[in-house]
Amino acid sequence: xxxxAALKSVAASVSERDMANAIRxxxxxxxxxxxxxxxxxxxxxxxxxxxxFSRFINIDPTAPDWPDRDRFVLSAGHGSMLQYALHYxxxxxxxxxxxxxxxxxxxxxxxxHPEHGHALGIETTTGPLGQGISTAVGMALAERMLAARHGAxxxxxxxxxxxxxxxxxEGISHEAIDLAGHLKLSRLIVLWDDNAISIDGPTSLSTSMxxxxxxxxxxxxxxxxxxxxxxxxxxxxxxxxxxxRPSLIACRTVIGKGAPNxxxxxxxHGAPLGDAEIVATRENIGWAYAPFEVPDDILSAWREVxxxxxxxxxxxxxxxxxxxxxxxxxxxxxxxxxxAVFEALAAFREEHVxxxxxxxxxxxxxxxxxxxxxxxxxxxxxxxxxxxxxLTITKGMDRIVPGDYAGRYVxxxxxxxxxxxxxxxxxxxxxxxxxxxxxxCFADYARGAMRLSALMSQRVVYVMTHDSIGLGEDxxxxxxxxxxxxxxxxxxxxxxxPADIIETxxxxxxxxxxxxxxxVLVLSRQNLPMLRQARSDENRSSRGAYVLRxxxxxxxxxxxxxxSEVEIAVAAAERLEREHGIAAxxxxxxxxxxxxxxxxxxxxxxxxxxPRVAVEAAARLGWDRWIGETxxxxxxxxxxxxxxxPDLYKHFDITPxxxxxxAxxxxx
Ligand SMILES: Cc1ncc(C[n+]2csc(CCOP(=O)(O)OP(=O)(O)O)c2C)c(N)n1
Ligand SMILES: [Mg+2]
Numbered sequence: 001x002x003x004x005a006a007l008k009s010v011a012a013s014v015s016e017r018d019m020a021n022a023i024r025x026x027x028x029x030x031x032x033x034x035x036x037x038x039x040x041x042x043x044x045x046x047x048x049x050x051x052x053f054s055r056f057i058n059i060d061p062t063a064p065d066w067p068d069r070d071r072f073v074l075s076a077g078h079g080s081m082l083q084y085a086l087h088y089x090x091x092x093x094x095x096x097x098x099x100x101x102x103x104x105x106x107x108x109x110x111x112x113h114p115e116h117g118h119a120l121g122i123e124t125t126t127g128p129l130g131q132g133i134s135t136a137v138g139m140a141l142a143e144r145m146l147a148a149r150h151g152a153x154x155x156x157x158x159x160x161x162x163x164x165x166x167x168x169x170e171g172i173s174h175e176a177i178d179l180a181g182h183l184k185l186s187r188l189i190v191l192w193d194d195n196a197i198s199i200d201g202p203t204s205l206s207t208s209m210x211x212x213x214x215x216x217x218x219x220x221x222x223x224x225x226x227x228x229x230x231x232x233x234x235x236x237x238x239x240x241x242x243x244x245r246p247s248l249i250a251c252r253t254v255i256g257k258g259a260p261n262x263x264x265x266x267x268x269h270g271a272p273l274g275d276a277e278i279v280a281t282r283e284n285i286g287w288a289y290a291p292f293e294v295p296d297d298i299l300s301a302w303r304e305v306x307x308x309x310x311x312x313x314x315x316x317x318x319x320x321x322x323x324x325x326x327x328x329x330x331x332x333x334x335x336x337x338x339x340a341v342f343e344a345l346a347a348f349r350e351e352h353v354x355x356x357x358x359x360x361x362x363x364x365x366x367x368x369x370x371x372x373x374x375x376x377x378x379x380x381x382x383x384x385x386x387x388x389x390x391l392t393i394t395k396g397m398d399r400i401v402p403g404d405y406a407g408r409y410v411x412x413x414x415x416x417x418x419x420x421x422x423x424x425x426x427x428x429x430x431x432x433x434x435x436x437x438x439x440x441c442f443a444d445y446a447r448g449a450m451r452l453s454a455l456m457s458q459r460v461v462y463v464m465t466h467d468s469i470g471l472g473e474d475x476x477x478x479x480x481x482x483x484x485x486x487x488x489x490x491x492x493x494x495x496x497x498p499a500d501i502i503e504t505x506x507x508x509x510x511x512x513x514x515x516x517x518x519x520v521l522v523l524s525r526q527n528l529p530m531l532r533q534a535r536s537d538e539n540r541s542s543r544g545a546y547v548l549r550x551x552x553x554x555x556x557x558x559x560x561x562x563x564s565e566v567e568i569a570v571a572a573a574e575r576l577e578r579e580h581g582i583a584a585x586x587x588x589x590x591x592x593x594x595x596x597x598x599x600x601x602x603x604x605x606x607x608x609x610x611p612r613v614a615v616e617a618a619a620r621l622g623w624d625r626w627i628g629e630t631x632x633x634x635x636x637x638x639x640x641x642x643x644x645x646p647d648l649y650k651h652f653d654i655t656p657x658x659x660x661x662x663a664x665x666x667x668x
Contacts, residue, residue, distance in 0.1 A: 024042070
């Protein structure tokens, strides 16, 4: 290895074009080696990325999590080789050239699309188009909020995103752009790879959108540049940094730039260039080096770029050491919620067991949130325009408004998908714990980003109310049926459906403590009785399911339920005992995922060996896992209907009588 000092002396003669060509060569060679991948985007955006990193971005590969670093989001995630090439060139220790040679192979850090957590410095997972730009909005919002709390000497950075035509065509971009423009997120700068090509061919096949006009209409600062004119790109980024609004820089580029025959064609989008075109490209761009070889002077020029970020990081550390806000800032970034939160929740449970408080679980959630938000400033609430239905705002929470980020409640607007992505960005940024509400039915709309919360192991809390036909009159468009099954099928996601105020507080506690897994709190619109018979210090929801009611005689049947149907199961058990002398246990099962994690002995002690009946006002899918071959299910078999909730439960036969009858059928 040549020493950096020795390299520096030759680096002076290297041009930014040479630096960009290093990206081009690494991208085309890695894709060729893998025989899979997307060379066109990295080659087209190599010039823009080089200017962005060489002149502007402050990151330090030796301290990739330094809190005040600029955030870089490759929204056009299929261009992952752009990011991997940059990481190698900048000198991230976990991105040696061998990782590029193993592009897209099992166990490599160079997955097909950038995966947060696979390699240092990947701020978010991208690939599903539109997610990156929308996640970046959350990061830029978190930056402004933390700056308002801790001051500009500790928090003062930009969020840069590279987005393609695909990202801007996706609907989620509309939500994200609108929110960012409205909130005047001036530290957000989006560089659009305006190459007018996507997979099927020219974008004119499917769009006539005037994107700059669209961004302007949403309140953005907009510039158009030639993406291969490095000085023009630099000037545009400089102007964007000065703007008091989020910025779009439309960078007109040629996809696959440098490839003499295929450049400009969709053929470079997602396939290797082929040996002959790679030879021709080397000639065309004057790259006389072997595959994966970057000459010392060019590598040195890149490594010097990293030194600028390192100096910025050191200066920041000195400011932090001298800051009176140091402790508070470090606590926030550490992400640990204070004990006071959990003490407040314990006191809350004690109080409401005593009072036997009967409220809807959405109301219980609001009451629990009042305790939580009173004990910490780290939580950031919000709702997709259903604040007074989801009950997500609590006393003393100031709103975030354009230009003033001192509050902690976000009106996300009617933008479920954008909200979920923004919450991912807030969680990824660090320093804040986001939760946000909508109706459970609209989990469908938020789904793309919810999946990424789970894939990225982020603590995001989804507050999803109006969780069944129990919402009543709004009817089948608003009544979730298959949503629980969809959410439960999602890996690394805890789905909580609490039955009463006590379980609701317990589930909130579990969600907040779940630092590497998002949670969905599934909550009722209608009032539900307090079912817990005795106070306990133990969080009984923490094992996923527990015996709520054990009959005095040997169990003849076990009734399993969640949420609002636990009350029905309890009534059914009482009826079975009273009218038929049948001993029925009731299991409340607020979280399948946590129950699945318990050992077999615990699971057996809860479920017993008697036949089982499950009751849930939702689709059956998944319940057979718990009721077994011989079990029965009482629930929904089709869409709901519009009527008062009690009428609907009768109409769809989800009643104590129906559950008792199903139980009788099993055991007689
Ligand atoms: C949500 C989503 N839909 C579809 C795809 C598949 N896909 C990957 S790249 C792409 C085309 C993107 O076009 P553009 O952003 O212009 O990229 P370019 O071809 O310019 O590199 C598509 C449809 C995806 N990754 N995500
Ligand atoms: Mg394109």
